[in-house]
Amino acid sequence: MSGYLARRIASALPTLLGITLLAFLLLRVLPGRPGSAGREEGMVSAEAMARVRAAAPAAVSPAAGYAVWISGLVHGDLGRSEHDGRPVTTVLGEALPWTLLLNGTALLIIYGLAVPFGLLSAAAPGSRFDRLGGAFLIGLYALPSFAAGLLLQQWVAVRWNLLPLQGPPDIPAGAGWWQAVATTLAHATLPAVCLALSGWAFVARYARAVFQSALGRQFLTAARARGLSRTRAVAHAALWAAVPFVTLLATILPGLAGGSVVVEQIFSWPGVGRLYLGAIETRDTPVILGLTLLSALLVLAANLIVDLLYAVVDPRIRERLEGEPSGGR
Amino acid sequence: MGADRRSPARRPGGILRGHGRRGLSIGFLAALFGVALFAPLIANDRPLVARVGGRFSFPALGDLFRFGANTGDFGRPEINWASPPPGVEVLLGTPLPWSYRGIRLEETLEPPGWRHLLGTDALGRDLLARLVHGARVSFLIGLGATLAAIGAGLVIGATAALRGGLVDVALVRLMDVFSCFPPFILALGIIAAGGRGGPWPVVAGIALNRWASMARYVRGEVIRQRSAESWEAARAAGAAGPRLLLRHVLPLLSGPLAVLGSFGVVHAIILESGLSFVGFGVDPPIPSWGAMLAESRATLDAAWWPVLAPAAALLLTLAALGAAADHAGETRSPAAPLL
Numbered sequence: 026m027s028g029y030l031a032r033r034i035a036s037a038l039p040t041l042l043g044i045t046l047l048a049f050l051l052l053r054v055l056p057g058r059p060g061s062a063g064r065e066e067g068m069v070s071a072e073a074m075a076r077v078r079a080a081a082p083a084a085v086s087p088a089a090g091y092a093v094w095i096s097g098l099v100h101g102d103l104g105r106s107e108h109d110g111r112p113v114t115t116v117l118g119e120a121l122p123w124t125l126l127l128n129g130t131a132l133l134i135i136y137g138l139a140v141p142f143g144l145l146s147a148a149a150p151g152s153r154f155d156r157l158g159g160a161f162l163i164g165l166y167a168l169p170s171f172a173a174g175l176l177l178q179q180w181v182a183v184r185w186n187l188l189p190l191q192g193p194p195d196i197p198a199g200a201g202w203w204q205a206v207a208t209t210l211a212h213a214t215l216p217a218v219c220l221a222l223s224g225w226a227f228v229a230r231y232a233r234a235v236f237q238s239a240l241g242r243q244f245l246t247a248a249r250a251r252g253l254s255r256t257r258a259v260a261h262a263a264l265w266a267a268v269p270f271v272t273l274l275a276t277i278l279p280g281l282a283g284g285s286v287v288v289e290q291i292f293s294w295p296g297v298g299r300l301y302l303g304a305i306e307t308r309d310t311p312v313i314l315g316l317t318l319l320s321a322l323l324v325l326a327a328n329l330i331v332d333l334l335y336a337v338v339d340p341r342i343r344e345r346l347e348g349e350p351s352g353g354r
Numbered sequence: 355m356g357a358d359r360r361s362p363a364r365r366p367g368g369i370l371r372g373h374g375r376r377g378l379s380i381g382f383l384a385a386l387f388g389v390a391l392f393a394p395l396i397a398n399d400r401p402l403v404a405r406v407g408g409r410f411s412f413p414a415l416g417d418l419f420r421f422g423a424n425t426g427d428f429g430r431p432e433i434n435w436a437s438p439p440p441g442v443e444v445l446l447g448t449p450l451p452w453s454y455r456g457i458r459l460e461e462t463l464e465p466p467g468w469r470h471l472l473g474t475d476a477l478g479r480d481l482l483a484r485l486v487h488g489a490r491v492s493f494l495i496g497l498g499a500t501l502a503a504i505g506a507g508l509v510i511g512a513t514a515a516l517r518g519g520l521v522d523v524a525l526v527r528l529m530d531v532f533s534c535f536p537p538f539i540l541a542l543g544i545i546a547a548g549g550r551g552g553p554w555p556v557v558a559g560i561a562l563n564r565w566a567s568m569a570r571y572v573r574g575e576v577i578r579q580r581s582a583e584s585w586e587a588a589r590a591a592g593a594a595g596p597r598l599l600l601r602h603v604l605p606l607l608s609g610p611l612a613v614l615g616s617f618g619v620v621h622a623i624i625l626e627s628g629l630s631f632v633g634f635g636v637d638p639p640i641p642s643w644g645a646m647l648a649e650s651r652a653t654l655d656a657a658w659w660p661v662l663a664p665a666a667a668l669l670l671t672l673a674a675l676g677a678a679a680d681h682a683g684e685t686r687s688p689a690a691p692l693l
Binding site: 052172183290313 | 546628
């Protein structure tokens with residue numbers, strides 16, 4: 026197992042290098058020099074411009090620039106924001122918990138609703154529940170998250186006044202911890218539901234297919250023949266089919282990360298996605314670069330963890346992979 | 355599956371399942387594609403045929419090939435077609451006499467009615483006309499980006515599988531790298547780097563993101579089918595390079611690629627509408643369905659119809675694409691790839 030672990034991590038290293046190279050090429054080499062933001066509008070005085078230029082690394086060859094950037098990266102230094110001069114890592118660190126909260130809640134909603142739904146419709150294929158649910162899922166899959174967000178805001182928040190409209194929770198001073206948790210959850214619910222919608226349809230369809238193939242297995246027929254109740258047989262099948270859901274996580278995570286850009290914008294959520302849009306608007310290259318890199322690294326890490334979990338859960342896969350020298354997919 | 359020998363239309367709820375649904379969705383998509391392609395001939399404030407100073411002219415036809423550019427009518431004297439000056443005679447107007455950019459401040463936020471079938475937006479622009487032109491943007495971006503992604507995926511995936519060795523390792527690594535970037539974020543990054551202007555950064559952003567999954571699929575399929583006898587025969591006969599790719603790889607993969615392609619168009623349209631929604635899509639006043647939704651946000655308290663039209667259009671189109679892809683998957687390949 027440890028050998029497999031080491032090989033899997035080693036095989037991710039070239040990908041890691043490729044990610045940094047692509048991000049740097051795309052965002053540092055293609056556009057203009059650092060410090061060009063706001064110059065066209067005449068908003069920055071020549072004096073201030075000179076100061077920014079002096080602070081920014083001098084124009085060097087892309088290769089040298091990459092070397093400097095990567096050595097900073099290794100030391101956890103992503104440079105400073107061109108917008109307000111704070112270190113990029115600080116700016117990211119402030120926004121990241123909000124995005125993680127949102128995405129974590131969305132994941133809970135996705136799995137909590139989609140897996141039972143898939144199980145129920147697979148248990149009775151062709152039933153009214155299955156057919157209506159299938160049509161509902163196609164509709165849900167096709168509904169863009171921002172359209173859903175607008176509708177949710179308009180009805181749940183504005184018309185019915187059930188949940189807060191938008192924004193981060195402002196917890197009153199002196200509130201107990203349970204009150205803080207309740208306020209935070211109330212504020213996170215609408216954006217998380219909105220973020221969960223498209224992933225939900227995807228996981229539910231997948232769950233239906235997986236459970237359907239699981240319910241047709243012979244070991245279930247055998248168990249039923251020996252007198253196992255229907256409910257317990259379904260529970261067995263559900264356990265047997267649980268493994269692929271771990272891998273599915275790696276598939277839906279990039280979509281969630283992208284989706285939270287739109288959702289955070291709609292709900293004024295102070296997370297990474299909104300930061301990214303703001304940085305693009307102000308052409309704050311260090312922040313754009315840092316965020317692009319961060320998102321790709323998170324996806325890479327998630328892939329790695331999912332692969333390792335998969336090997337932990339299913340010994341057959343571990344054996345097969347340990348036989349292979351390169352361990353990659 | 356029970357053996358139901360009735361025709362699909364006679365089964366309970368039948369026309370919406372089976373081949374009826376496929377026919378319906380493919381017909382809908384074809385009609386929509388026609389609308390998208392010929393949008394300037396359907397909704398335009400310039401007539402189709404007019405007589406200017408004794409000569410025939412076709413003012414609307416000129417708009418047909420102007421796509422994406424911020425229509426440069428500003429320097430040119432434009433005839434007032436609504437009340438033509440003497441010597442100008444409108445012979446045949448377009449079915450919808452409104453253009454997507456005709457601002458009419460005296461008709462802002464009119465509810466759907468006979469004059470404006472879907473109502474008007476906050477600037478008094480006809481929503482149906484904008485919807486028709488928005489189909490053009492959404493469809494052409496979705497199709498263009500997906501075709502580019504399939505082309506790149508086919509060439510790179512097949513190269514990796516057929517060359518093998520170091521080339522294969524390097525190309526697979528490249529696919530890994532690209533698929534680590536979340537789609538939306540990669541597209542935004544490319545738009546940030548390339549600057550805005552027209553639909554091309556959007557197409558490039560989406561295509562650069564989608565090609566990796568196509569290439570991975572093509573590579574897997576080619577490796578799986580490499581040992582088939584037909585291939586050996588083709589190679590023995592001297593087929594190699596582009597010929598092998600076009601005549602022998604492509605036909606084997608055409609069914610699954612059609613499925614991947616329709617899902618790809620769905621993703622591209624969603625991505626484009628999201629980009630337009632956050633303000634990094636095509637430049638206004640060119641409408642896209644996502645941009646229309648974003649614009650409708652400001653007046654949501656006063657009017658519901660500006661939201662309804664583009665949302666319904668997106669929903670119907672994507673559902674039709676999904677249904678068509680589902681059926682192509684069921685009829686052509688036993689295991690539809692889950693994207």
